[in-house]
Amino acid sequence: xxxxxxxxxxxxxxxxxxxxxxxxxxxxxxxxxxxxxxxxxxxxxxxxxxxxxxxxxxxxxxxxxxxxxxxxxxxxxxxxxxxxxxxxxxxxxxxxxxxxxxxxxxxxxxxxxxxxxxxxxxxxxxxxxxxxxxxxxxxxxxxxxxxxxxxxxxxxxxxxxxxxxxxxxxxxxxxxxxxxxxxxxxxxxxxxxxxxxx
Amino acid sequence: xxxxxxxxxxxxxxxxxxxxxxxxxxxxxxxxxxxxxxxxxxxxxxxxxxxxxxxxxxxxxxxxxxxxxxxxxxxxxxxxxxxxxxxxxxxxxxxxxxxxxxxxxxxxxxxxxxxxxxxxxxxxxxxxxxxxxxxxxxxxxxxxxxxxxxxxxxxxxxxxxxxxxxxxxxxxxxxxxxxxxxxxxxxxxxxxxxxxxx
Amino acid sequence: xxxxxxxxxxxxxxxxxxxxxxxxxxxxxxxxxxxxxxxxxxxxxxxxxxxxxxxxxxxxxxxxxxxxxxxxxxxxxxxxxxxxxxxxxxxxxxxxxxxxxxxxxxxxxxxxxxxxxxxxxxxxxxxxxxxxxxxxxxxxxxxxxxxxxxxxxxxxxxxxxxxxxxxxxxxxxxxxxxxxxxxxxxxxxxxxxxxxxxxxxxxxxxxxxxxxxxxxxxxxxxxxxxxxxxxxxxxxxxxxxxxxxxxxxxxxxxxxxxxxxxxx
Numbered sequence: 001x002x003x004x005x006x007x008x009x010x011x012x013x014x015x016x017x018x019x020x021x022x023x024x025x026x027x028x029x030x031x032x033x034x035x036x037x038x039x040x041x042x043x044x045x046x047x048x049x050x051x052x053x054x055x056x057x058x059x060x061x062x063x064x065x066x067x068x069x070x071x072x073x074x075x076x077x078x079x080x081x082x083x084x085x086x087x088x089x090x091x092x093x094x095x096x097x098x099x100x101x102x103x104x105x106x107x108x109x110x111x112x113x114x115x116x117x118x119x120x121x122x123x124x125x126x127x128x129x130x131x132x133x134x135x136x137x138x139x140x141x142x143x144x145x146x147x148x149x150x151x152x153x154x155x156x157x158x159x160x161x162x163x164x165x166x167x168x169x170x171x172x173x174x175x176x177x178x179x180x181x182x183x184x185x186x187x188x189x190x191x192x193x194x195x196x197x198x
Numbered sequence: 199x200x201x202x203x204x205x206x207x208x209x210x211x212x213x214x215x216x217x218x219x220x221x222x223x224x225x226x227x228x229x230x231x232x233x234x235x236x237x238x239x240x241x242x243x244x245x246x247x248x249x250x251x252x253x254x255x256x257x258x259x260x261x262x263x264x265x266x267x268x269x270x271x272x273x274x275x276x277x278x279x280x281x282x283x284x285x286x287x288x289x290x291x292x293x294x295x296x297x298x299x300x301x302x303x304x305x306x307x308x309x310x311x312x313x314x315x316x317x318x319x320x321x322x323x324x325x326x327x328x329x330x331x332x333x334x335x336x337x338x339x340x341x342x343x344x345x346x347x348x349x350x351x352x353x354x355x356x357x358x359x360x361x362x363x364x365x366x367x368x369x370x371x372x373x374x375x376x377x378x379x380x381x382x383x384x385x386x387x388x389x390x391x392x393x394x395x396x
Numbered sequence: 397x398x399x400x401x402x403x404x405x406x407x408x409x410x411x412x413x414x415x416x417x418x419x420x421x422x423x424x425x426x427x428x429x430x431x432x433x434x435x436x437x438x439x440x441x442x443x444x445x446x447x448x449x450x451x452x453x454x455x456x457x458x459x460x461x462x463x464x465x466x467x468x469x470x471x472x473x474x475x476x477x478x479x480x481x482x483x484x485x486x487x488x489x490x491x492x493x494x495x496x497x498x499x500x501x502x503x504x505x506x507x508x509x510x511x512x513x514x515x516x517x518x519x520x521x522x523x524x525x526x527x528x529x530x531x532x533x534x535x536x537x538x539x540x541x542x543x544x545x546x547x548x549x550x551x552x553x554x555x556x557x558x559x560x561x562x563x564x565x566x567x568x569x570x571x572x573x574x575x576x577x578x579x580x581x582x583x584x585x586x587x588x589x590x591x592x593x594x595x596x597x598x599x600x601x602x603x604x605x606x607x608x609x610x611x612x613x614x615x616x617x618x619x620x621x622x623x624x625x626x627x628x629x630x631x632x633x634x635x636x637x638x639x640x641x642x643x644x645x646x647x648x649x650x651x652x653x654x655x656x657x658x659x660x
Contacts, residue, residue, distance in 0.1 A: 217567065266535070267532040268532050270531045273530075273532065287527075290419055293519035294515055294516060297519040297521075297522055298515050313508075314419065314422070314512065315420045315421050316421070316463065316465050329562045329566040354567070355526065356522060356525040358525070364518075368514055368517045
């Protein structure tokens, strides 16, 4: 692999990782390169992204992970995008969060983030302030995390009589999720018996 | 704004929008440029990303929007970091039903069943719940049967920009690719009955 | 005969799965036509009917549920076959045209087969596209809520329908997630029954007396609940906890057994 190829791979990996970012070890692992090599490439790439005038994103390093972010000086355009009249919609993040809550309520922020794979504080805040979701109680246990659920406004907004009118999800979604849990259950069960007998 | 600056802004906007994508109108609006100008830049950028060896991402058109996506030839690297996707591929019945809807929309269940020669309730249900098709109105007449059509999710699912990108419907006789196993089955079957009767 | 029958059954069972792989009578007919290398525009009805009936018989032998569509088609095939055997109508004075012109009883069937075959091919092209779509990855939208002006506090002006909601959910499910050391995943996988047993015992001993059963399930995630449940069962078996219930459906109460030493 030449330098260009390696950096193209790194770019695609960082891109796909999104807000989660990747650390040196993960990159080294996927590329089968040493961490030193990766670090050299990262330094080179960081510099290159900063220098190139036609690039709107650059590499930032946060808590040991590298990720792409939009360049700070372009933030006024992002703001325009968010506020543009063509965008009189919830952000995709908001819509996703709302969908998860609608189908899986009551649900904690952590559980939502587990499904989405990204932080969800802000979309939650937005949805609460728009009155589409609200606190429906607290999860049991130490953290006593907030449980979110949809509101009456939510039903009005989507023209639903009640939650049972939500379109049904495909069977395999439920099956898959079920399987994972059942698998874990049986694994745990099996282990517990093995331990006992051993 | 010079060309580099504009393209940097577009890059940052597309990056931020992620798989939600942005259409020409949205980009033109945010940048206060004409749609023609945006189109010129997009063509230029698409080409540039493809050509540059050190780029791991490129611009794709999905469901009427521009989005960044990783380059196809790098997928093996990304798959090393990716969890197995949650949903399975569509069944043959689902694909056939979807093909009929895609090319003949809006279309009723009855009309689909006429083409397939079998009941199609279940595939339809699955496709609706997967968000690939939806009700597009009602047929005139007594039954007021539901008319089905494809969705934006359908385009995204198959990597299409719009419906015009569907491969043209094969209009005539080509040999369907043979299926050796089934052939073997019939030969065996035939022999077994011949033997029996002889 | 019996031996034959048994042998036949064995052969059939092996192909059982394949028998059910046809998408319907049209699919089956297309297969037969191709297998017999027949011209689709000039189908020998006797031959195709025979083959088709063979298939239906096989399904019966296998005691598979023959869908009614297959039987309807069988009847159609036989009807066409017999119509072709009928002596020619007398008013048709030109004998040579008969089998060629629009009176051919096979026309409608051929039309249906050709129409169905188009979509069968289209379906296989879609399948290729489905596969190709799996070879490139997009990213989730960046969370842009920080750019939203805070005064936007109503749902006025928003335009979504249920389909957007469902669409968002599907997009999410389809999104390939990178494996990452997400804290929740790790803690979830690391719960062992032994550890949970220790935790529960400590919890019960901290405050003597009865504890509500549901207090032992602090984390509302299934895996954690399952492990907790198994831990309680194990502790019961070892007589390290005692469980009380006053009556059916009343709250189950748990307490640590007295005079048992800490588990190592």
